[in-house]
Amino acid sequence: MTASKKQMKLGAFLMPTGHHIAAWRHPEAAIDAGIDVDHYVRLAQSAEAAGFDMLFLEDAAGVREADAEIASQTSRSIGFEPLSLLAAIAARTSTIGLVATASTSYNEPYGLARTFATIDLLSGGRAGWNLVTSASEIEAANFGARGLRPHVDRYERATEFADVVQRLWNPNNRTAALDHKGEHFEVKAGLGLEPSPQGSPVMVQAGSSDVGRNLAARTADVVFVATQTFDSAKSFYDDLKARVSAAGRHPDAVKIMPGVSPVVAETRAEAQAKFDELQELIPDEVGIALLASYLSTDALKGLPLDGPLPELTATQGMQSRQALVVEQARRDNLSIREVARHFAGARGHWRLVGTAQDIVDELEHWFVGGAADGFNVMPAFFPGELDAFNALIIPELRRRGLFRTAYEGSTLRANLGLTNGAGA
Template sequence: MTARRRQMKLGAFLWATGHHIAAWRHPQAHVMAGVDIEHYIQLARTAEAAKFDLIFCEDAAGVREANAGIASQTSRSIGFEPISLLAALAVQTNRIGLVATASTSYNEPYGLARAFSSLDQLSGGRAGWNLVTSASHIEAANFGSTGLRPHADRYERAREFAAVVEDLWRGTGDVAGRDHQGKSFSVRDPLDLPRSPQGAPVMVQAGASDEGRNLAARTADVVFTAAQTFEEAKAFYDDLKGRLAAYGREPGDIKIMPGVAPIVAATEAEARAKHEELQQLIPDDVGVALLSSYLSISDLWRYPIDGPLPELPASEGMQSRQALVIEQSRRDNLSIRDLARHFAGARGHWRVVGTPVQVADELQARFEGGAADGFNVMPSYFPGELDSFAALVVPELQRRGLFRKDYQGHTLREHLGLKRPM
């Protein structure tokens, strides 16, 4: 019997008007998309019709950019709370997975476990939690905090948080038979809900620091990451898979899905024209403000915009993303303006521009080269680029036998080929 060919996993990363910083200015974009449920229903149904494994909703508990005027210009500060949004989408879809971001910094394990367990029951076993540790001073200020917790402290709290949530979901460990009394949390009772149809909601993570990778190796089922080059993606993939054995896990127990921002059209010239149209819509102040927020530096504007990125002080912010941006600036000899414009196009993720064949070739090379188990697709603007990927690239991947033509299961774990937790 011929072994079944390994197939890639695909997530549709939903984000209001789109992932490009100037998406809201595109003539075909819906500026108020973030608060239009019909818009999200349309996107979810498009992704489900294309047989995506999941839709993914990111979140931050605060306005991302310190400059509120710039944040309002980009419409990126407008959007539904993701668990609430996915609960609404659960009844408008049948098979696609539903993954929401929630922070361990500003939640409590019992409440979060109950919310995701409810979403999982509502959807018939299609829920996933993207665990993050909030890295923004702006978010910290919204929760009565005296400041952002140090990076190591955030991950120490996250480890205990994740362990308590997993015990609650599985009905095992401390909270099954006795109180949990830990350094950060106290939990007395089990959940007041039956066990998940898929055993437990899928655990997703995106941290790429050393602490983040160890936490992922211990707890994650899926990891989203950012990698500009094949070499970066391959190194991350091998490193994370190599850490699993220390936690009694196997390489297949975790799916690594780097972000990719495709711009696709029938011809390469058309695709590049679409890309350039978006790039021309980026105001310099908006691009630099976004870059500043990810680098956790408030005064980037005092440096010459056509000069190199300066040496930056150590930060308690998103360390892996900062390292990626700094590495790219040095590798490609980019000015602050060039780096901001490039970063604004996909927020540090891999960008692919071309025909369906060219885009599929690039995805296939990383997938078969052992640098990814699939991809989190980040359309530049909605609904246009999601429509283009679904109509043009997905059929090409299916033709090559790299992606499913129909769902074989009903739960998110079944889509992803993950074991049911004991």
């Protein structure tokens, strides 16, 4: 393949023991990784040494599974509050971007804007906010809500929330009165903070529904997305870039970065053996519970695992993820067990197993073919698969001229090729 003149952007998506649901059972995994700050710092420093644009931390304001036994077998419910963790990582890194998830459903715009602006200043202009609208009944119950807000209502609140935050981050409003009075929020004053060297934190969004795409087109600098085929990735990419243009922004103002979970080794056989080892560690009940959680359904209970995925009613939860899973199940004629085991590997994201040449061939195809501006890398287990990515895939990307050999600047916006934010 011919190398592109532009270079892809890479995020390192951190998870306590890894993105594979059974990563915590891997013999090289650290069981207490979720509450070991040194573990996260080591991963951050490794990603920075490799030249990654950013770290990415996701979050949920509650445990992941209602069943305590299932939750105890995933390790995903044990972990630090991400903004506090970013502050700790910021002190022990120098250039890599620092992106964390925070929900518009259970925060207020002023407090969130102030916290991210502070981390942005403390880190020298490296912070980013991943905007989400919480889609879990468990989270809702932790904040006095009587069930999950309807999808459209969550995005109406998110749209006003994002608007207020971006106005608070605007240098002209840092000390002046804001005087915002909207349907969901009233905010009087500015933040009382100077802008960071990048102007304002980078705005990241991960929703793929129609309303999520519209919000991203208006507000996002980076969009993360779950896609599994080149055609679906290309369709999303073209659609979102068109919406960005329609919103009066240049298409290059938004970087689209699909999630990818690679398992890489020197030979294809070694890579497949590593992946097979992880797959064998998935208990059926854990895989089914994870799948049901993301589909926001209890329709799988009692069904034969070797039978087909049933018809599902529309969800108020993660609508785009439900659509992705159903599409894959129908396309590949998968049983419930097969869908669950596949989903457990990367939660519906693109999965690649092979040599560095195999994997970079695929990444380059999506990148050069106009289906991605880069990728949010989701190692199956830590630190092993991040180390393998850095040792095998990064050199191959550089050999083809697809990835930087040194950081272009000292801020996240500079390295992403974005202009300074919020009017700075």
